[in-house]
Amino acid sequence: MPIHAPRLSREGYNLQRSVMRDLLRFAVDPNVISLAGGLPASECLPLDSLKECLDTVLTRDGPRALQYSPQHLGLRAWIADYMGSRGVSCTAEEVFITNGNQHGLAILSRLFLDPGQPAVIEEVTFTGIHQITGGRDAELRTVPTDLDSGVVVESFEEALKASPSPRLAVLITDFHNPLGVSIAEEKRAELARLAAKYEVPLIEDDPYAPLRFRGRPLLPIKAYDEAGMVFYLGSFSKMLAPALRLGWIVAPAELMPRITTLRESFDLESSTLFQRAVAEFLSQGLLESHLKQITGAHRERCDTMLGALEEHLSDVARWSKPDGGVFVWVYLPEGLDTTEMFHQAIERRVAYIPGGVFSVDGSTKNALRLNFSNVQPEAIEEGVARLADVIRAALQP
Amino acid sequence: MPIHAPRLSREGYNLQRSVMRDLLRFAVDPNVISLAGGLPASECLPLDSLKECLDTVLTRDGPRALQYSPQHLGLRAWIADYMGSRGVSCTAEEVFITNGNQHGLAILSRLFLDPGQPAVIEEVTFTGIHQITGGRDAELRTVPTDLDSGVVVESFEEALKASPSPRLAVLITDFHNPLGVSIAEEKRAELARLAAKYEVPLIEDDPYAPLRFRGRPLLPIKAYDEAGMVFYLGSFSKMLAPALRLGWIVAPAELMPRITTLRESFDLESSTLFQRAVAEFLSQGLLESHLKQITGAHRERCDTMLGALEEHLSDVARWSKPDGGVFVWVYLPEGLDTTEMFHQAIERRVAYIPGGVFSVDGSTKNALRLNFSNVQPEAIEEGVARLADVIRAALQP
Missing domain, CATH: 3.90.1150.10 (Aspartate Aminotransferase, domain 1)
Incomplete structure (x- = not known):
């Protein structure tokens, strides 16, 4: 036609x-x-344990597992505990369920960044981060990343302090995509301090942290955040399965109504069936x-x-x-x-x-x-x- | 803190x-x-048949059902056939899988509408439609809806022809939320003609059409669209189950790369497990x-x-x-x-x-x-x- x-x-x-x-x-x-x-x-x-968890939930919860539903409180509570075990003190009220980290990036970038405003990202970084700033027509300030120790802190500060003040910054903490590098432990507190000092929301994109196979786990940047300026993104895509389409944002409770509204304007909600099945998987202690x-x-x-x-x-x-x-x-x-x-x-x-x-x-x-x-x-x-x-x-x- | x-x-x-x-x-x-x-x-x-379909897919397809995946071709082909049965001639290449109709609204509104530009919606309509235009800070032109025959066509044309030209229009075709009314059959061809004449993309939001319990099914506006200016949104949320988070857009194949990129910038993809399970449900002929x-x-x-x-x-x-x-x-x-x-x-x-x-x-x-x-x-x-x-x-x- x-x-x-x-x-x-x-x-x-x-x-x-x-x-x-x-x-x-x-x-x-x-x-x-x-x-x-x-x-x-x-x-x-x-595969087998997720299949069993889906069966369990559908049998136990019946039609409620197939309807619209508020975010699953048990899953949010598990995530809050899990974040606590990684040094981030938060409650279920500070956890928001997403469809994964790209979804979290899309929500937070739209919450903070108007089209054309300045944003700070790494020179070499995940294409999905390019998309959220590129799609917003952002005035990009890029900072270099050291192949051994992650983002170069001095350059990051230069980008934060430049005028006009950027509306957000995005960093990948552990096992960077595509660089494979993690931000060195001694840099993390400083990054949280800089976000607070310059009052720039720092989105910490951290889907790979649970996939550490060597060395001592490091605290995320969010663990050093005393000002509420670090917004943590976690995901079940890599730690459990991509097809579940589940991740989370950790953010101050007073921003949750706005995050909820913004997210609902995208796609209403994440599947309650998958939220319940993952909560079941986790409550059975199968993650470790x-x-x-x-x-x-x-x-x-x-x-x-x-x-x-x-x-x-x-x-x-x-x-x-x-x-x-x-x-x-x-x-x-x-x-x-x-x-x-x-x-x-x-x-x-x-x-x-x-x-x-x-x-x-x-x-x-x-x-x-x-x-x-x-x-x-x-x-x-x-x-x-x-x-x-x-x-x-x-x-x- | x-x-x-x-x-x-x-x-x-x-x-x-x-x-x-x-x-x-x-x-x-x-x-x-x-x-x-x-x-x-x-x-x-x-409940039971979806549970069986999930089991079938996980057993048959194994880990592939849990990984990232391109949109499911069998599901897109089924949707193309289904649209054909409703008078809309399209191929699988013209079908894009979403997380439901709100997701389709979010994608298409961002594809066509820059912040502050004019958009046409009904005076009384689904809050999710308010959100996609309100969130874009759109210059709203609203048209009245008749409780018996749906949107008032003359007012709709006035809104389309006014200067500057609107960048999109949104209508709910069957069993309007919240009005319960369907657009009268004789209005539908005219609405498609107006979208073509004024070159305004018309988003046809139609999640309730499969839930007709009385009377003869009417062709969607898209069935009368010869110019490729009507963008159809369908959903499995009401016809199967909300928790599946699956719907679709029918759009010209040449726009699919842009729709795909825009959608990936939101949340990468819809669950391949649910796409496969729904395709299984449909291929077993369980829908009717x-x-x-x-x-x-x-x-x-x-x-x-x-x-x-x-x-x-x-x-x-x-x-x-x-x-x-x-x-x-x-x-x-x-x-x-x-x-x-x-x-x-x-x-x-x-x-x-x-x-x-x-x-x-x-x-x-x-x-x-x-x-x-x-x-x-x-x-x-x-x-x-x-x-x-x-x-x-x-x-x-």
């Missing part, structure tokens, strides 16, 4: 379709080893053994990847050495362009995400993101070997 | 917390007969008998309500006579204020939604919305009798 093209809004027009999506069309060949994804280890998803199992698999795969990188690429590349999460970030020599290299990689049957995708100004061309969590160790070894071939070929004069 | 109040965005500040929410706190007493809800008949929700059962219950309850209104209030009120959906709208004599009357109603242990909640300019004070779908017939009779007492008392000089 003939179509009149309706005029689009600035947001509809400005939001960039991710280059990643177009590139990944080439990675569907089953012979391609894909290190491009971001999924938790499939074999370790708690699940996390032990899945992070065990992730650790083995990460170690395999770090070993293969060392074996094949130690002379030409450097990379992050994560203690959890699902990603490793690799820097190649200056001058290489991993987007251009992508087609050679696909020909060699290995896929990754080019670093430029995560770079706000597109300048980080000589880097790439590798996923280790949902790939078998043998495939990781072979994939990195193939990748090394592609890189060496690209380095030929 | 002491809180710095972060500055809010215009959207965060402007979005009004619904008066309804505050009023309904009074309606939780189990002795209150609540005609205030909007839920489908609980007894008729397909489910709709027969639930609309049977709704018809009985609606007839009970209409009979009780006739018995108790025919001398002082007039009301819509729905052929489906879940709501009846009641007009009382001028001068009565159903918001003021609400507290007397709660004292008399009956609850409704005051009409002012749905009125964009707050002027419709002498009306109220009644729900019949999720209340037992005996309670409906008793509730309307109590309501009549309250109204008669309010009419005393």
Whole structure:
């Protein structure tokens, strides 16, 4: 049928379709080893126990589990306890259930940021963070991130204190997507202090923290927040299963009516059935053994990847050495362009995400993101070997 | 802890917390007969078959049913066929899965409407429609709705042709929330023609159409759309279960990349587990008998309500006579204020939604919305009798 093209809004027009999506069309060949994804280890998803929890809830709660419903108080209370165990003192009234961290970013960005206003994000960061500021047409101030210790605090302060005052800042705390790095412990209190000092809401995006497989857990930035200026985002997508579409915001209780209204204007509510099933899973105490199992698999795969990188690429590349999460970030020599290299990689049957995708100004061309969590160790070894071939070929004069 | 109040965005500040929410706190007493809800008949929700479909999908598809996933092609194809059966010719590529109709409204309003631009909605309409235009700070043009035949077409055209041109219009086609009325058949082609003529995207919000319990099904406005200017919103919330959080947009395929990107910036995706379970339910052919059962219950309850209104209030009120959906709208004599009357109603242990909640300019004070779908017939009779007492008392000089 003939179509009149309706005029689009600035947001509809400005939001960039991710280059990643177009590139990944080439990675569907089953012979391609894909290190491009971001999924938790499939074999370790708690399939049987979630099935049982769904059955339990549908049998016990009946039609109430299928109707509209207020946010599940038991789940909010569990999350408050869990946050308490991680050093964040909060009550169920300070927990708001979302459809995951992107949803939390969308809600909080709209709560604080009018179109065109200044916002602070990292130079290299998750594309979903680009989208919430890019879609708002924000005046972006970007700060660099150290591959060992996370966001550079001095640069962050410069961005916060510049005039006009930014309306929000976003940081990923643990096992950064795509960098794999965690913000160093000694920086965290200072980041909370800066948010308070400059009165800039700091959104702490922290979906990977429960996926630590090495080292001592660190307190989130929110644990150091005495001013109520840090807004914590957590998710069940990586710690339990993406298809549950559940996450949470920790925010002051007096902002909850506005957060609730804003969220209802998006999509009313999260599924009460999934909220009840996850609450059941958690109340049965199943989380600890699940996390032990899945992070065990992730650790083995990460170690395999770090070993293969060392074996094949130690002379030409450097990379992050994560203690959890699902990603490793690799820097190649200056001058290489991993987007251009992508087609050679696909020909060699290995896929990754080019670093430029995560770079706000597109300048980080000589880097790439590798996923280790949902790939078998043998495939990781072979994939990195193939990748090394592609890189060496690209380095030929 | 002491809180710095972060500055809010215009959207965060402007979005009004619904008066309804505050009023309904009074309606939780189990002795209150609540005609205030909007839920489908609980007894008729397909609890057992959905449970079986979830089990089937988790067993058959394994971890894939718990991971991130593209939109389910089988579900999109079923929806395209279903729309075809309702006179809308479209393919799976023209179907986009949402979390329900509010989600579709949020996505399309942001695709077309920049903050402050003109938009056309009905004078009395669903609060979620107020939210998407109010939250966007839209320059609102409202049009009246006839209680027998739906939106007044002449007024609608005036609003479309006024300068500057509106960026979108929203109409509810069948069994309007809160009015219960459907747009008359002879108006529908004209509405599609007007959207095309003035090149204004018309969002057709139609969650209740499958809940017809009387009369011949009418083609949606989209069935008359030759210009691609009508954007259809459908939902499984009322036809299957609210907790599934699934609905759809029908839109031209060339807009899908933008719709996809915009939606991903909100919350990535809808649950693949629920998409697969609903596709399973539908492919087993279970929908027809489910709709027969639930609309049977709704018809009985609606007839009970209409009979009780006739018995108790025919001398002082007039009301819509729905052929489906879940709501009846009641007009009382001028001068009565159903918001003021609400507290007397709660004292008399009956609850409704005051009409002012749905009125964009707050002027419709002498009306109220009644729900019949999720209340037992005996309670409906008793509730309307109590309501009549309250109204008669309010009419005393």
